[in-house]
Amino acid sequence: MCGIVGYIGPREAYPIIITGLKRQEYRGYDSTGVALINRDGLQVYKKKGKVAELEETLLGKPLSAHIGIGHTRWATHGEPSDRNAHPHTSASGKLAMIHNGIIENYGQLKQELLNKGYTFTSDTDTEVLLNFIEEIKKNNKCSLEEAIRIALKRVAGAYVILVLDADNPDTIIAARKGSPLVIGIGKGEHFLGSDATPMIEYTKEVVYVNDYEVAIVKADELILKNLGNERQTLYITKLDMELAAIEKGGYDHFMLKEIFEQPHTIYDCLRGRLDAKAGTITMKGVQDNIEQLINANRIIIVACGTSWHAGLIAEYVIEELCRIPVEVEYASEFRYRNPIVNKGDVVIAISQSGETADTLVAIEKAKENGAIIFGIVNVVGSSIARISHAGAYTHAGPEIGVASTKAFTAQLAVLTMMALKIAKEKGTITEEYYSKLLFELEDVPEKVESLLKNADEIKTIAEKYKGASDALFLGRGYNFPVALEGALKLKEISYIHAEGYPAAEMKHGPIALVDENLPVVFVATKDAYHAKIVSNIQEIKARKGKVIAIISEGDEVIPGMADDVFVVPPADEIIAPMISVIPLQLLSYYIGVAKGCDVDKPRNLAKSVTVE
Numbered sequence: 001m002c003g004i005v006g007y008i009g010p011r012e013a014y015p016i017i018i019t020g021l022k023r024q025e026y027r028g029y030d031s032t033g034v035a036l037i038n039r040d041g042l043q044v045y046k047k048k049g050k051v052a053e054l055e056e057t058l059l060g061k062p063l064s065a066h067i068g069i070g071h072t073r074w075a076t077h078g079e080p081s082d083r084n085a086h087p088h089t090s091a092s093g094k095l096a097m098i099h100n101g102i103i104e105n106y107g108q109l110k111q112e113l114l115n116k117g118y119t120f121t122s123d124t125d126t127e128v129l130l131n132f133i134e135e136i137k138k139n140n141k142c143s144l145e146e147a148i149r150i151a152l153k154r155v156a157g158a159y160v161i162l163v164l165d166a167d168n169p170d171t172i173i174a175a176r177k178g179s180p181l182v183i184g185i186g187k188g189e190h191f192l193g194s195d196a197t198p199m200i201e202y203t204k205e206v207v208y209v210n211d212y213e214v215a216i217v218k219a220d221e222l223i224l225k226n227l228g229n230e231r232q233t234l235y236i237t238k239l240d241m242e243l244a245a246i247e248k249g250g251y252d253h254f255m256l257k258e259i260f261e262q263p264h265t266i267y268d269c270l271r272g273r274l275d276a277k278a279g280t281i282t283m284k285g286v287q288d289n290i291e292q293l294i295n296a297n298r299i300i301i302v303a304c305g306t307s308w309h310a311g312l313i314a315e316y317v318i319e320e321l322c323r324i325p326v327e328v329e330y331a332s333e334f335r336y337r338n339p340i341v342n343k344g345d346v347v348i349a350i351s352q353s354g355e356t357a358d359t360l361v362a363i364e365k366a367k368e369n370g371a372i373i374f375g376i377v378n379v380v381g382s383s384i385a386r387i388s389h390a391g392a393y394t395h396a397g398p399e400i401g402v403a404s405t406k407a408f409t410a411q412l413a414v415l416t417m418m419a420l421k422i423a424k425e426k427g428t429i430t431e432e433y434y435s436k437l438l439f440e441l442e443d444v445p446e447k448v449e450s451l452l453k454n455a456d457e458i459k460t461i462a463e464k465y466k467g468a469s470d471a472l473f474l475g476r477g478y479n480f481p482v483a484l485e486g487a488l489k490l491k492e493i494s495y496i497h498a499e500g501y502p503a504a505e506m507k508h509g510p511i512a513l514v515d516e517n518l519p520v521v522f523v524a525t526k527d528a529y530h531a532k533i534v535s536n537i538q539e540i541k542a543r544k545g546k547v548i549a550i551i552s553e554g555d556e557v558i559p560g561m562a563d564d565v566f567v568v569p570p571a572d573e574i575i576a577p578m579i580s581v582i583p584l585q586l587l588s589y590y591i592g593v594a595k596g597c598d599v600d601k602p603r604n605l606a607k608s609v610t611v612e
């Protein structure tokens with residue numbers, strides 16, 4: 001949550017910061033601000049609203065500067081407003097700071113400052129921390145860097161901060177704990193970001209700052225220290241990301257681009273790992289830990305949101321193929337419970353961003369209890385990737401739309417390969433079924449490509465149901481979590497209230513909602529439960545509900561019963577979710593667009609949830 005950008009060097013800082021903020025708007029977009037230091041001193045501009053709105057108001061302002069910071073906010077403390085927007089300035093007006101995270105003990109720090117006569121112009125924890133730093137600097141007569149180190153030792157919570165000092169216009173000081181910070185190294189210049197997107201056209205060399213590190217960033221020098229003032233080694237990583245990957249490439253929205261990218265992203269995920277003809281799956285992270293995985297007493301999956309839905313499908317797949325008990329936990333619940341985790345348990349953490357605060361803490365908790373952590377992550381170099389013992393990247397490329405689409409299908413592809421590899425090594429799958437599933441997995445990109453050719457059919461269905469106020473999504477077996485995912489997508493993109501349920505559960509309550517106005521989406525591809533789901537459709541029709549069914553090619557029963565159908569290529573039930581979810585992604589997209597919603601940046605949401 002919240003995107004931060006910084007630049008110091010010979011180029012104009014403002015255009016780099018504004019472009020970087022637009023690329024990081026997926027992280028939060030309720031207000032925006034920049035701070036620059038130029039010959040007129042410290043300039044701070046900030047405003048409620050999106051980056052483009054601030055940009056418009058700044059036309060003609062003295063923006064020329066070679067040092068600056070910028071922020072796009074997802075509100076935690078204080079409503080979205082001009083005065084709560086970052087950067088915040090200190091009481092003296094000399095320091096400016098942007099912050100991503102939450103200072104949990106800000107109330108106590110604020111009281112200390114109030115007792116000393118400080119006043120505040122915003123409701124934010126950020127303004128409190130900044131003045132706390134300034135107070136330490138003044139009292140201890142120390143450098144800003146030292147004051148920040150002292151202050152951060154008192155701080156509870158999560159943060160990335162970037163601080164400018166009008167009296168020291170050749171340095172940005174940055175620090176992190178629990179929120180991401182990347183520093184790009186150029187020739188005589190440095191770039192800072194919550195992720196690498198603000199810097200990719202300028203440098204491929206980056207440093208991922210670790211927790212409790214403070215970065216002293218000058219144009220031609222980068223120093224990392226810990227809070228004890230000891231120099232830390234700079235580990236430089238090469239970025240593997242191209243500019244085209246973070247642009248819309250002719251699509252109206254990132255979400256649509258990302259839905260349509262799935263034949264390629266699933267292929268990229270399988271490439272170099274799956275060889276159906278040879279009957280092999282090559283996954284180094286799995287191979288290196290194969291004994292622990294085969295002998296695991298239990299697998300616990302921790303994740304949030306869409307990644308949690310991928311975990312639910314993985315539960316079914318792993319239990320079926322590997323005969324290992326699996327539990328799927330919301331990371332946010334797991335971290336605050338007193339869960340039983342034993343040595344010999346394997347924890348799989350699934351996350352697109354690799355920065356979700358709840359998932360990170362859940363991993364730490366499981367680690368403390370001796371579990372092995374296997375991370376399934378999309379963003380290379382992210383915190384979850386770095387703190388896991390082993391893992392596999394999903395290689396879906398940058399996902400910018402706030403709604404997760406291509407990351408989900410790539411997660412399923414990785415989890416399915418992983419399950420197949422464990423099952424093969426463990427001897428819990430027959431040769432025939434193993435080989436069948438490998439070939440089917442290899443065919444997924446082609447099947448997805450073929451169904452996307454009929455996307456317009458979903459657009460027509462979307463037009464018909466865009467006025468609905470509620471919707472129900474039902475599925476059985478492997479398609480039950482797909483129904484949950486369909487409901488989540490519709491909620492977040494179109495603001496239509498939607499619920500996902502196992503189809504058989506509907507008669508235990510949700511059926512009371514059914515009337516002639518309720519669209520009920522059935523994920524009803526051919527599987528072991530097909531006859532059962534046909535009965536469930538009958539039950540909805542008998543109560544005049546409107547049925548939209550996602551069915552397999554060759555299904556001759558459901559088209560005669562449903563109001564609308566969308567046909568997908570047939571697949572084994574273990575593989576089917578990677579295919580059957582795509583029409584649901586399209587449905588929410590087209591309904592969202594038809595309703596005039598901002599599908600890439602739905603209200604109240606942020607892509608990377610780095611606060612709990």
Ligand code: M6R
Nearest residue numbers: 305306307351352353356403404
């Ligand atoms: O980056 P993560 O996969 O850890 O994020 C988890 C959820 O925040 C995320 O899936 C969220 O639910 C999306 N908005 C779903 O579209």
